[in-house]
Amino acid sequence: MKYTLRQLEVFLAVSHYENVSKAADELAMSQSACSSALKDFESQFDIQLFDRVGKRLQTNEEGRRLRPKAEALVAQAKDLERDLIQHNQVGKLNIGATLTIGNYLCVKLIDEFIKTHPGAKVRLEVANTRRIAEEILNFDIDLGMIEGEFQHDELDVIPWMEDELVCFCSPKHRLASVGHISKDDFLKEKWILREAGSGTRQTFDRAVSGLLSQLDITLELQHTEAIKRAVEADIGISCLSIISLKDAFARGALVPLTCDLDLKRHFYLVIHQQKFRSTGIQRWLELCEKHNHINAH
Structure with a gap:
């Protein structure tokens, strides 16, 4: 294998921040080490993933095409590491929810999730439908729970409640x-x-x-x-x-x-089509389906 998971992490962090210095801080690396890892990654495959605009690195078409696959691969590697260390315990889960769902449904869901999976950590962001969709597309959150209808070629939008x-x-x-x-x-x-x-x-x-x-x-x-x-x-x-x-x-x-x-x-569950469905994501989806079944009766 010609690339390392660290190189993928560098690529993803730089793609997220569009800045090597901020990516290095995120990964606890020196700026020079981060820049070198990105340069080595691109040169190994004779590929350019970013357009250099002054001091800013803007993800180009090739970088955008490869990013979802890299996100999924790194997520699977982290999930495997958790399984090896924690014996399949649920780790951190980033949820995005629109206002009604976030304020009136999510607290109960999070409470049950944490009680069922001790040690799990859930971060909840509450915003409107458009903002949640943008964060899923940018892989800033793992999945969304929205009130509005939203269609995008890269998203699975699943009717929920x-x-x-x-x-x-x-x-x-x-x-x-x-x-x-x-x-x-x-x-x-x-x-x-x-x-x-x-x-x-x-x-x-x-x-x-x-x-x-x-x-x-x-x-x-x-x-x-x-x-x-x-x-x-x-x-x-x-x-x-x-x-x-x-x-x-x-x-x-x-x-x-x-x-x-x-x-x-309808309320909808939204997830990126190329997002790796970790143990935490699968358990959350199961919990949502359970509550939908209860409410239906």
């Missing part, structure tokens, strides 16, 4: 006693919605597509709790996942409104 959005208002709002919002009401009211790029907003926009341009969208916020507080203050009405609203409905802090729109959607 069913969910439904619900329109709601303040108990002080005129619609609270009616419990229903009509097409005319949609146009009369001030709306407080999630930002564009979020899965929740994607579902809402699709459901009201014929009315969207006529809606009075007063606020666009990134955080579910901020939207709930704004609606509770009677600034406007909104539409969010039922998962994020159950407690507020039970307390009477917010009031659900039925409507004639189809606001059903």
